[in-house]
Amino acid sequence: MIQLYNVTKIYPSGVKALTDVTLRVHKGEFVFLVGPSGAGKSTITKLIYREEFPTRGQVIFNGKNVIRMRQREVPYLRRAMGMVFQDFRLLPQKTVFENVAFAMEVVGSSGRDIKKTVPKVLNMVGLTKKADVFPGHLSGGEQQRVSVARAIVNNPVLIIADEPTGNLDPETSWDLMNLFLNINKRGTTVIMITHARDIVDAMKKRVVEMAGGQIVRDEKEGTYRYEA
Amino acid sequence: MRLRTVRYYFCETIQSILRNSWLSVASVGVVAVSLMILGSSLLLVINASNMAANLESSVEMSLFLKDKSTSAQIKDLEDKLKAMPDVAQVEFVSKQRALEEMKKNFGDKKDILAGLEEKNPLPDAFRIKTRTVEQVAPLARQLEGLAQVDQVRYGQGVVEKMLAFSRWIRVAGLVTMVLLGVAAVFLIATTIRLSVFSRRKEIGIMKFIGATNWFVRFPFLLEGMFLGLAGSLLAVAAIYFGYFTLIGNIQVSLPFMQLVSDRDLIITLMERLLLLGLVIGAAGSMISMRKFLKA
Known part of the structure; x- marks a missing residue:
């Protein structure tokens, strides 16, 4: 589903983030991207949702060349993906319900669809009771659940999670991980950047380890391992 | 466009105007002043040509x-x-x-x-x-x-003076109007830029959710148009009441001065001014968005 061919990325500042990286991710996979800071993990995800262009190489998503895509097609590329970030990125002046509904409004869903779908998704992430609360009144774990709900509400084929548990305590992290596992079981591909060693070790999923802008290890049912 | 989307656009616009209320007031003010000057000079030109035409038939x-x-x-x-x-x-x-x-x-x-x-x-x-x-x-x-x-x-001299006067008013009015119009456009651009800036996080979120550029832009465009329209409404109201008060006074004290008081003509002029206000507002927001919302 995702193919990166010989991708090199040099930022305008001169920093070489990726060197000749080739990576394939198949539909339905659950992939951990691990490695020290600055290894190029985030750059890979940014190339997939076309926040950045590669300096050299090709990026293919669902059979489409992401690099050659026209600017006005980019929103539709992103609608096929759900993004979850370490800092949640919720809209503080909107309630939980409205934050999730907003993702549907953006893609032009009808009011009836929104009223039907959002409660289902909130139920799935266990936030039915908090629907009318503002993000500021939620714990970190709850806020991250809202952003997961927002990421999946439009039924994306891919979830990109950039350190989703980075700001959460271990127990909350596990709850969230189970949520991602459930989403993955429904057939959604998940690419997750993480530093949570015990979670990676316990889940036995594919692990891609990066260092210095290159892939140094790619294992099915891998472990975290990297020494920092 | 869905009703829900329309409602979203309007709520965003109003919120944004309230958030930058002082700059919004300033933009509205500049639009109002420039259109007031434009409108008054247009009325002057209309009256000058009207007087010239009257002279014409009597000369x-x-x-x-x-x-x-x-x-x-x-x-x-x-x-x-x-x-x-x-x-x-x-x-x-x-x-x-x-x-x-x-x-x-x-x-x-x-x-x-x-x-x-x-x-x-x-x-x-x-x-x-x-x-x-x-x-x-x-x-x-x-x-x-x-x-x-x-x-x-x-009437040697009178006619020439009349013509020169109306030509002069036309040029001076045009120059002032263009300068003030440009000022109004840029002030609105600044207002919109501020409101874009204060909401750059939201815009980022909208973009990774997959909002199209137009979905992101539209509330800002609406905001600019609203500011322009508010300014031109002020100007139109001021000119309209001011002008008809002037006509009333002049008819009493200077009955030989025949001002143009054809309401249809004046109303057409006012409509044009409102439209111009809208255009100024839209132009201002497009300028500031061209920079911010490229990608």
């Missing part, structure tokens, strides 16, 4: 003939005048008629003129109207050269 020149002209010569001259393309109307005023008119003007004191019938000192004359007011001066010069013509008289 006629008198062509006084030499005393010894024979009636054949006069007839000849009349035909010649009527054949001229610039001449709209020719009327022959004989000595006798001129005297009668004069008597009429003197009214009760017509006795002063008694006895003049015997030896009428007034010359025969033609009254000539031209098609446009611009033709008066050159035609007068041309006619002065004719054989039977003694003297040509018209």
